[in-house]
Amino acid sequence: MTATRPRRTDPLTREVVELIGAVVARYHQEYEEAAARHGLTGAQARVLGLLALDPLPMRQIAQRLKCEPSNVTGIVDRLEARGLVERRPSPGDRRVKLAAATEEGARVAGSLRDSLDFAREPLNGLDREQRLALRDMLRTMVGAQ
Structure with a gap:
């Protein structure tokens, strides 16, 4: 039986995961x-x-x-x-x-x-196409589970 080595995550993926974590933490707070x-x-x-x-x-x-x-x-x-x-x-x-x-x-x-405003303000800074792209990417991530 061979031990599996942890997969290395590239720096960009790591940063995205950390940012998602920060968004989730702020949302819960x-x-x-x-x-x-x-x-x-x-x-x-x-x-x-x-x-x-x-x-x-x-x-x-x-x-x-x-x-x-x-x-x-x-x-x-x-x-x-x-x-x-x-x-x-x-x-x-x-x-x-x-x-x-x-x-x-x-x-x-x-x-x-x-009353949940924390994401509303930054999202208002994105144009419609950016919000649609973000929504579609999040849907893809959620559906990927």
């Missing part, structure tokens, strides 16, 4: 701060953001957030207590409960999303 301004934890804000798009069963929320369903239950309980989320039966299977954003929850999720 701003997201946490925006969530706190709305009296939410980052996890609560992420769940609310998902549910503002579509009602989902707990298991699917957990899969998307890569966490345990029991964690999602506690988060949804707290959001429900604040009137931001409600549980309702699934139209396809009434045994399955869906979590869904209430009208107030959708409003808070929209306000939270609109």
